[in-house]
Amino acid sequence: MTDASPAAFPDDSLEPTADDDVIQDPRLWRKDGWTARVMKNEDDDGWAVAMIKDGEPEPALVGPWTMGRDKKNPKPLDTSAFNTLVKTASEVLRRHEQQLHALLHKRVGLQTGDGDIDVTLDIVPDEYEPYAVLTALDTFGEQIAQVRVAPSFKLTKARAESWAEGGFGRIE
Structure with missing residues (x-):
């Protein structure tokens, strides 16, 4: 879908600091140990969102993101969307942990x-x-x-x- 490796985030804006624990921008939200970042999907004309747990080198979840009303820009992140993304990413991590434990x-x-x-x-x-x-x-x-x-x-x-x-x- 899109390159969501740490190199895909060239700036240090994903590194949490004590000064800015909460960020609520239209394309970047950080709260409660999670960061959601909306980015251009390089594989098509759409957008993607990456969910990264603080301290982790790779996203826990990368998925498609909804287009806005103008059909060019992404829909802005909001509280409801962020909470849903946190829940989904947490479930993905939990399933990975359960699978590893079973192995x-x-x-x-x-x-x-x-x-x-x-x-x-x-x-x-x-x-x-x-x-x-x-x-x-x-x-x-x-x-x-x-x-x-x-x-x-x-x-x-x-x-x-x-x-x-x-x-x-x-x-x-």
Whole structure:
């Protein structure tokens, strides 16, 4: 749609300062930790809006923006539009966080002779040395065992059962 990378904002007008926490211009709003910026959509004749959370290098949301009555300029930002954009951008960030959590954290429930056990796999995506931690928890959430495994380890019910039957030893 449009280039919304930090380079697309050559000025420093998006950097929050203590002096200007709130900006309410027709094409730039800043309030409550969010900045909305309306810009020309380079791919067509329309306009786009980017929503950037303070401190983040990339926009959380970039989408089309409505043309004004003159069909040349963008519709000015207003309180209602800004609030809707904040809500939508927040939901996008929340979905990304949920997706990342689902990728990095797995859980399998087991029934053993000693009771129910939860086996969890938590992947630590370290830039240089990623790893994962396999943990067995009893019914009360108390840790029974924990081992470090490769980040590529696939947690399945069969593997969790095998680990439990083997006395929760190291996994190669």
